[in-house]
Amino acid sequence: MAKDLMEIIAYSDNEYTSTTGDTCTVQINPASYTHEHTIEYNKFQPVGSPGTSVWYKGTPPEKVSFDIYFDATGAVSTSSLFASQTPVADQIDSFKEVCFTYNGSIHEPNYLIISWGTLVFKCKLTSMNISYTLFQSDGTPLRAKLTVAFEGAISADDIASEADNQSPDLTHMVVVKEGDTLPLICYKIYGDSSYYPEVAAYNNVLNFRDIEPGTTLYFPPLK
Numbered sequence: 001m002a003k004d005l006m007e008i009i010a011y012s013d014n015e016y017t018s019t020t021g022d023t024c025t026v027q028i029n030p031a032s033y034t035h036e037h038t039i040e041y042n043k044f045q046p047v048g049s050p051g052t053s054v055w056y057k058g059t060p061p062e063k064v065s066f067d068i069y070f071d072a073t074g075a076v077s078t079s080s081l082f083a084s085q086t087p088v089a090d091q092i093d094s095f096k097e098v099c100f101t102y103n104g105s106i107h108e109p110n111y112l113i114i115s116w117g118t119l120v121f122k123c124k125l126t127s128m129n130i131s132y133t134l135f136q137s138d139g140t141p142l143r144a145k146l147t148v149a150f151e152g153a154i155s156a157d158d159i160a161s162e163a164d165n166q167s168p169d170l171t172h173m174v175v176v177k178e179g180d181t182l183p184l185i186c187y188k189i190y191g192d193s194s195y196y197p198e199v200a201a202y203n204n205v206l207n208f209r210d211i212e213p214g215t216t217l218y219f220p221p222l223k
Contacts, residue, residue, distance in 0.1 A: 004029075005025050005026055005027075005029055005116075006025070006026045006029055006030065006068075006114065006115070006116035007023060007024070007025045007026075007114075007115045007116070008023065008024045008025075008026075008098055008099060008112055008113070008114050008115075009022075009023045009112065009113045009115065010022040010023065010098045010099070010110035010111070010112060011110060011111040011112070011113065012103065012105060012106050012110065012111070013106070013111065014111050014122075014153055014154060014155045015155050016111065016113060016122055020103065020110055022097060022098045022110070023098065024094060024095050024098040024099065026068050027068075027069065027070055027071060027076060027091065028068065028069045028070075028071065028076060029068075029116065030066040030067055030068055030116075031067070032066065033064060033065065033066035033119070034063075034064065034065045034066065035062065035063075035064050035119075035121075036062060036063040036064070036065070037062055038059070038060050039056070039058075039059050040057040040058050040059070040060060041054045041055060041056060041057050042054070042055045042056075042057045043055075061151045061152035061153065062121075062151075062152040063126075063149060063150065063151050063152070064114065064119070064121050064123065064149070064150045065147070065148065065149040065150070066147075066148065067145055067146065067147050067148075068145070068146050068148065069143065069144070069145050069146075070088050070091040070092060070095075070143065070144045070146070071088070071142070071143045072085055072086060072087055072088045072091070072141075072142050072143070073085075073134070073142050073143065087140070088132075088140075088141040088142060088143065088144050089141065091144075092130065092144060092146070095146065096128075098110065098112070099112060099125040099128075099148075100125055100128060109124060109125060110124075111123075111124060111153055112124060112125065112150065112153075114150065121150065121152065122152060122153060122154050123150035123151055123152050123153050124150065124151055124153045125148060125149070125150055126149050126150060126151045127147075127148065127149045128146055128147070128148045128149075129146070129147040129148075130144055130145070130146055131144065131145045131146075131147070132144050133145060171218060171219065171220055171221055172189050172218070172219040173216060173217070173218055173219075174189075174216070174217050174218075174219065175214060175215070175216050175217075176211050176212070176213050176214065176215045176216075176217060177213055178213045180211075180213070181208075181209075182196040182199060182200060182205070182208040182211060182217075183196045183208075185199075185217070185219070186199055186219070189219050190219075190222060195222075196208055198220075199217065199219055199220070202218065202219075202220050203217050203218060205217075
C-alpha cells in the first residue's frame with residue numbers, strides 16, 4: 001500500500017507547520033539509505049608538542065542520502081502517485097517540483113519531511129544526480145536512478161531546545177523576541193549585563209538598542 005512507500009512532504013517554513021500541498025511518494029523504495037552524523041573540532045598542536053589539543057567547534061546538520069528509481073516500462077507494480085507507464089521525464093519533474101524547484105512564495109526551495117518506516121527527517125535537498133539506464137529505440141528514457149542527498153533543516157528554537165545549553169562557557173544562539181534587550185539577554189546567559197558591547201561587536205551590531213525581533217544573535221564563551 002502507498003503508506004509503505006517513502007513519502008516526501010513539502011513545507012513552506014522550518015517549523016513544519018504549513019504544508020505547500022505538494023507531496024511525492026516514491027515509485028520504488030530505496031534499497032538502503034545513509035544517515036550521516038558528524039562533529040567538528042578545532043585542533044591545535046603547539047610546535048614541538050607530541051599531541052594535538054581538540055576543542056568542540058559544533059555539530060553540523062545530519063545528512064541523509066539514498067538512490068531512488070523511476071520506471072516507465074510498465075513492469076513495476078506500484079501504488080505511488082506515479083503510474084507504471086508515466087514517462088520518466090514527468091516523474092522526475094514531479095519529484096523536482098516538490099524537492100528541488102525554487103518556491104517563489106518563500107524565496108527558496110521547499111522544506112521537506114522524508115517519512116519512511118522509522119525515518120522521519122526534516123530537511124532540504126542539497127544535491128540530485130540523475131542517471132538514465134534504459135531507453136526506447138528513439139532515446140526516450142524508460143528508467144532512471146536519482147542519487148539524492150538531504151541536509152537537516154530545523155528552526156533556531158529547535159536547535160536551542162535540542163542543545164539545552166546552560167553554561168556561560170559555551171556559545172549560545174538566541175533569536176531576539178519582542179521586548180528583549182541585549183543587556184537583558186547577556187544577564188540571562190552570563191549573569192552579567194555588562195558584556196553587551198562585546199556581544200554587539202561579535203555580531204556586528206551597530207545599534208544594540210534597536211535590534212529587530214527575529215534577529216539571530218550569537219553569544220560567545222566567556223574568556
